[in-house]
Amino acid sequence: MIWHEIKRIVVSPFLSSIAMQIRYVREIICHPRSFYKALLKGKYFKCNFCHKKAIRFLHAGNDSELFHRLHVIGAGRRANACCPHCGSLDRIRWIYFVLQRYTNLFTGSLKVLHIAPEEILRKKILRNKNVDYHSGDIIAGRADWQIDITNMPFENESFDFIIANHVLEHVIFDREAIHEFFRCLSYGGQLLISVPICLTQATYENRLINSSGSDCVREYGQKDHVRLYGKDFRVRLAEAGFVVTEYVAQDCLSKEEIRDYCINSEERAFLCYKSL
Numbered sequence: 001m002i003w004h005e006i007k008r009i010v011v012s013p014f015l016s017s018i019a020m021q022i023r024y025v026r027e028i029i030c031h032p033r034s035f036y037k038a039l040l041k042g043k044y045f046k047c048n049f050c051h052k053k054a055i056r057f058l059h060a061g062n063d064s065e066l067f068h069r070l071h072v073i074g075a076g077r078r079a080n081a082c083c084p085h086c087g088s089l090d091r092i093r094w095i096y097f098v099l100q101r102y103t104n105l106f107t108g109s110l111k112v113l114h115i116a117p118e119e120i121l122r123k124k125i126l127r128n129k130n131v132d133y134h135s136g137d138i139i140a141g142r143a144d145w146q147i148d149i150t151n152m153p154f155e156n157e158s159f160d161f162i163i164a165n166h167v168l169e170h171v172i173f174d175r176e177a178i179h180e181f182f183r184c185l186s187y188g189g190q191l192l193i194s195v196p197i198c199l200t201q202a203t204y205e206n207r208l209i210n211s212s213g214s215d216c217v218r219e220y221g222q223k224d225h226v227r228l229y230g231k232d233f234r235v236r237l238a239e240a241g242f243v244v245t246e247y248v249a250q251d252c253l254s255k256e257e258i259r260d261y262c263i264n265s266e267e268r269a270f271l272c273y274k275s276l
């Protein structure tokens, strides 16, 4: 148990930091012209997590013909996506802006549940000494609680804030999970949620295929995804009882912020309110 904590807090971040620096040097060697061009222009990208700058950010995500063809937002191979200093991805930098600007997560006295917790976001939340923080993941050792989000071991109205970024696309019975989020939130509580999304079609899922491996790559673009969310995603959230606000990066951030922080202007975040 102690070793797991040491590994999670000390060893893994240290190793991933070294791995990122190696990747960064490798990308400079492989694409020297783009780095020199950026250097000559004095152009730097910025990270809103670690506040460091870089001439380029690292590539991130997996190549997917389907993601590319259907213009899926928040998925697939992306240039300039990963901060070489702290490892933050474009989509979590965007979520951090939303949480800072539209919620009291970093200032309020809240009981928080963070599903599939991103380590850099966890650290930011824990700076708020008034937060009673809990994390959950289906895989043991990755969080405080090993939980199935379709059947959570918490009393009704246990939390004031729940965060679940890029989780539901991996969950077969996602409506049950959304209902569980609603049940476990206090009245007046909020759920912040994001998923890869395709805005040119309705949510697509095919329960007849094998829910892992090549069938999922063909149908949804990634081997561990079980559906492709579409323009009706917010309806699915509202069906559980939430009042949903959809934030779009290009409506919330300036063009300069989107460029400097390397955020996809089409990124979405859904803030779901359990009304009193």
Ligand SMILES: [Zn+2]
Pocket (backbone or CB within 6 Å): 047, 048, 049, 050, 051, 052, 083, 084, 085, 086, 087, 088
């Ligand atoms: Zn950073």
